[in-house]
Amino acid sequence: MGDLRSGPHVMWLGQPATRWLDAFPIGNGRIGAMLFGGTGVERAALNHENLWRGVTRNRTTEPKHQHLAEIREKLLAGQWMEGAELATKYLSGHERRVQPYQPVGDLTLHSPGHEVPEDYSRTLDLAGGIVEVSYRVGGTSYRREAFASAEDGVIVIRIAADKADAVTCALGLDRIPDPDCTLKAWAGEGRLGFDGRFEEGITFAVEARVQTAGGQVTPGDGATVEIKGASEVLIVLTIAVDYNQPGPAAWVAKHLDKVAMDFDLLRRRHVAEHSALFGRVSLDVGHNAEAESLPLEQRLARLRQGGDDPGLIALYFQFGRYLLMASSRRCDQPAHLQGIWNQDLRPPWDSDFHHDMNIQMNYWPAEVCNLAECAEPFFKYLWRAIPQGSKAAKDLYNCRGILLPIQTDVWDRATPESPGWDVWTGAAAWLAEHLWWRYEYTLDRDFLREMAYPFLKLVGEFYEDYLIRDALGRLVTVPSQSPENRFVGGAGPVSLCVAATMDLLLIREVLSRCLRASKILETNTELRPKWEAILRDLPQFQIGRYGQLQEWLEDFEESEPGHRHYSHLLGVHPGEQMTPDVLPEFWHAARVSLERRLAAGGGHTGWSRAWTVAFWARFFEGGAAHEHLVHLLTDFCTNSLLDLHPPEIFQIDGNFGGTAAIAEMLIQSHGGAIRLLPSLPPQWPNGEVRGLRARGGFVVDITWRDGEVVEARVKSERGQPCRICCPADGFVATCNVQAIPAAHDARGHLEFATEPGQTITLRRAG
8 A cells, every 4th residue: 555654754663642631633724533543443523613612701801990990000100919909809800710722522433453453554635635544454454544634524534455255344423421510412324423522502513424435334323334345435524503603413414415425526626735735835854764664652752862863843834824823724723722733621721812922923824824824813812802802991991992811612701701911902913913923924905904003003092091190201001011920019819010011012003003004005194193192101121130132121030930821922032022123232232131031941832942943043043943853852842743742732832823923934925025044044054935924915935055045936925125135245136037226335235226026046146
């Protein structure tokens, strides 16, 4: 049947997963599964994006803003404990009401006599989106292929053998015991499934159709069928939830009636759709043939022992792109803390949508890594949040605009949920960054007019009302916090204060973008003086006693110097307020903050370590970025490369953050110019990347040798002027072999005009 393990986009392991964390994920955005690759027993743990509990789905905020003056009085007077106590009493949630994301159930395959196979291999082909398992038993070779098709809305599994009539197995659908959920299981002629109902009335259904080449299919008890003497088995499965599909049992049956039971056709349609998206970007940072001949578990062990494996870095990068496609494509919901996957009734943090880092990091790769479509569910999610977010802003702080909570679930509620942590007003501003980035990368004025600017303006309205004057006449946020950190003398679990640095960064970003958008769209001229006045009267950033960028308005000592969050460094990454050219003194101070945090043990979660890599990329330190990238893989990865939060919790943002950080090492386009290989580490002397996107509507390919760019190709989608940061004598620009006019400015930027659809080639001069 051939070697399944070759190719730069193939992940392979030499043994089945013994735990969920080491299984391979498949997904089409709406439905997904974790495949263990077992032989005697195979398990596919099933999920649907909309299957959440809904006990408190109608929760809402109540007016509490009448207490705000008293809270502010305490905090402005430096009475941190008293102010926090009042804020927690009146502005916090007092019971955890976020609803948990739920597992659908398991599809299991029992193959008697296959418990001890030979020549076992399981692979995930990222480029094709297909998991394959192959092994031999008693001289017969078996192969299973599985994928989640976005084109047909189904999970497809085929079992095949190289000998006729060799497939005998039992297939079943079930769900872990749950006193809050009743199941009605059934099986019929080539069909099996179950209907589920939670005690609060939420219903869902899963159905699988089975077709064999030869052999017999016999219904068993519950949702089981027996298959005997087949040469090949095809299983096609789908899931529905009454979140937006009333009558899910009827829906799945009707949907499967329309799906052709033709594996080759289903596979072709899936691969064509999947590869068209995945194949936009390729990455080669070098190879180690010895390492690449090993299964993943051995490659990771080798890397932990100091071995070199650049191909594993490229594989990890592409795995992040694959995961974003699998968990956020053609669907309703954005990727949550575990993407689209979960096996627990009460998963860690409920697999919720966390707004103080995690969901943002999920979408860092979307624009630069050429997966813009995958951000669409996230944008829809933000738009759905407006009604409840506007109510929360008025109820809690008597402000116009929008206020979003630190965490929420599929029911789009804006209620505070976690005492202390949830007294935070920065979520909507931070989430709005992604809308602005979509405009920057595409220059789509319709998107700016219809989605980005209206949302930004709502965030701006909130801060127009929320900011107050302190004793020095500055406009400050009260209460404020730097998620999720504490200072000595402040309250726990997070310290409330006046005007944390992160608030100032977010407000500057939002209002600056409102100003720019209003000028681009030639609208709201009357609002500009107000925004300009606010920006003028905000407190300035400050450098503390250690030369660090202060995290708070006062130079507090941190209770936990190695804290996992880097909220006050937002202006370096993912923002761009602090660069070597803009506020360079604070850019340097931010680096001191990063060094101090790492020296104290920071970066001790997967997502935090991924952010560390991105910071070093923005500081143009390729060697440091690579060092922490290796730690991300060796310290915070399962055998199937899933990201870990200690102790061993899958949290997908580290995967996405790691992919985005690698892209930052290869290309940066903030500040009005494109930087090629800004943080290339010495471990990648030769390589090539194709298809990364840059702000301004550009797609960029880069080839380098001995650490230097030898050729770059810049495709212009919008016909905008392009600026490349390079030495004055660095590149010659051509189009169709003809030289094009290009000029260097005093900052070392090569600038040239472009036309829509034109590709400019840059080569080393001389």
